Amino acid sequence: MKRDSRLSSVLHALLHMAEHDGPLTSETLAQCMNTNPVVVRRIMGLLRDVGIVRSAKGHTGGWTIAADLKAVTLRQLHEALGEPAVFAIGNRNEVPECLVEQSVNSVLDDAFAEAEALLLQRFQNVTLADLATEFTRRHAKWRAERTNS
Amino acid sequence: MKRDSRLSSVLHALLHMAEHDGPLTSETLAQCMNTNPVVVRRIMGLLRDVGIVRSAKGHTGGWTIAADLKAVTLRQLHEALGEPAVFAIGNRNEVPECLVEQSVNSVLDDAFAEAEALLLQRFQNVTLADLATEFTRRHAKWRAERTNS
């Protein structure tokens, strides 16, 4: 299966927006992420629906962050994207009649549910502000290394 | 993408084999799982490579379990299948130059790694014998309910 990279994509876009004054166009964001403006609009549209970003048409239009960076968690973004399936591994048949298969599903489902709960927990504990901080740290380190050499 | 259901599939097959005396053919297992004998051979072949099952050709041939049910964990099976990717969600670009994207990847990777570790831990703690027990429990319950009504 092809992996869903939209969460990674929106985070990349949102951080660029956070580092930038004024709106960024779909075109600009698309170049930044090596993709197509329509893809950007599709994804950002979902975030607009839940109030995380705003869009404006026409000259000087584009996308801006509409929420406090400290208040937006990865979990909210995951939800805004429609809570896509987390796992690439799954049961062959979700509603089997066979008791053997039901037993297998039950045990696997438990394990996956636990892992997903942990992942979502982690997502809930990370905000856009945290990511911005992580970026600042890396940026400072990068500048220091550049200066030294 | 389509989800990888091979783990679920082999477990289903192995439990049927555990409940049955003598070898089962790919054809029988395939019917049991609503699939094609070639698919069964492909998957079971990987388990044979690590000694979990044996195969025999010709009349009276087929697949048999070659290991102690208590000694085979879900984790071993996952490994035998080549440790397929666990998540359907991933980074857009695994080796980005952009520092922003690197920051995003780093944080996401941490979260995914933790969730995967938990999942594999769970897999390690479940044996085929455990699954057989779970089946026995469900089977007994099913019979009891059948008798009552």
Next chain:
DNA sequence: TCGAATCGTAATAATTGAAGTTACATGAAA
């Protein structure tokens, strides 16, 4: 007001990876 810039969105194609299928070779048992 006009026109260019920008989003909004539908429709469709490309891409990717799993699963399914066909075909045939190999080997073992009756």
Next chain:
DNA sequence: TTTCATGTAACTTCAATTATTACGATTCGA
């Protein structure tokens, strides 16, 4: 020696994401 079974390569189908094309609807600025 015939039949039944695995072994495997090659190819097709299927499902899901992502990319692209096309065009409509707004908004700003000259």
